Amino acid sequence: MNIVIFGPPGAGKGTQSKFIVDKYNLYQLSTGDLLRNEIKNKSSLGNKISSIMNSGELVSDEIVSNLIEKFISNKDYKDKIIFDGYPRTISQAKNLDILLNKYNQKINIVLKLSVSLETVKKRILTRQSEEKRADDNEQVAIKRFKTYEDASKNVINYYNQSNLLKVINGETSITEINTEISGIIDAIKG
Ligand code: AMP
Numbered sequence: 305m306n307i308v309i310f311g312p313p314g315a316g317k318g319t320q321s322k323f324i325v326d327k328y329n330l331y332q333l334s335t336g337d338l339l340r341n342e343i344k345n346k347s348s349l350g351n352k353i354s355s356i357m358n359s360g361e362l363v364s365d366e367i368v369s370n371l372i373e374k375f376i377s378n379k380d381y382k383d384k385i386i387f388d389g390y391p392r393t394i395s396q397a398k399n400l401d402i403l404l405n406k407y408n409q410k411i412n413i414v415l416k417l418s419v420s421l422e423t424v425k426k427r428i429l430t431r432q433s434e435e436k437r438a439d440d441n442e443q444v445a446i447k448r449f450k451t452y453e454d455a456s457k458n459v460i461n462y463y464n465q466s467n468l469l470k471v472i473n474g475e476t477s478i479t480e481i482n483t484e485i486s487g488i489i490d491a492i493k494g
Contacts, residue, residue, distance in 0.1 A: 333372060
């Protein structure tokens with residue numbers, strides 16, 4: 305089963321992905337983590353994208369698509385991926401379908417975590433003191449939330465049309481969200 309986890313920054317996508325990975329033996333593909341790794345390793349790609357990421361804008365579709373294709377094409381991960389932070393735009397959603405189709409796969413569920421801007425701000429400030437992410441400060445958090453809001457409606461409509469979308473209240477506790485997600489996955493696995 306391949307799962308997309310979707311939501312604004314600070315919605316809990318990473319936390320919930322790790323829980324799903326452990327419980328269902330999947331692999332987490334976090335485009336944000338892959339990009340941060342490039343910056344940490346000071347690769348030429350890393351140097352190119354660091355200012356874009358630190359301003360809260362999206363990096364180009366082409367860069368992210370290349371990163372995810374490496375993952376999707378790997379047989380070890382076939383039908384075992386949780387996409388965390390991809391797709392973020394309608395063109396990425398369409399590209400993901402094309403790539404999955406190329407490797408004989410598809411998306412089984414799209415989990416959307418809904419949280420307010422107020423919650424996003426609070427969580428990002430907490431995460432800033434714990435993880436020291438360069439893009440976790442209030443101003444950039446607001447920018448990232450707006451970037452998400454601008455593109456998300458089209459992505460949500462796209463997945464709603466194919467009946468894949470499950471909306472989850474991301475304001476409740478981590479455990480409550482875990483339980484709700486398990487219920488959804490178990491029902492689909494049958
Ligand atoms: P995240 O860790 O998912 O919050 O992503 C952090 C940053 O990485 C974003 O603000 C973007 O600059 C970049 N990024 C992550 N995923 C994508 C994506 N799918 N498309 C474009 N940029 C991305």
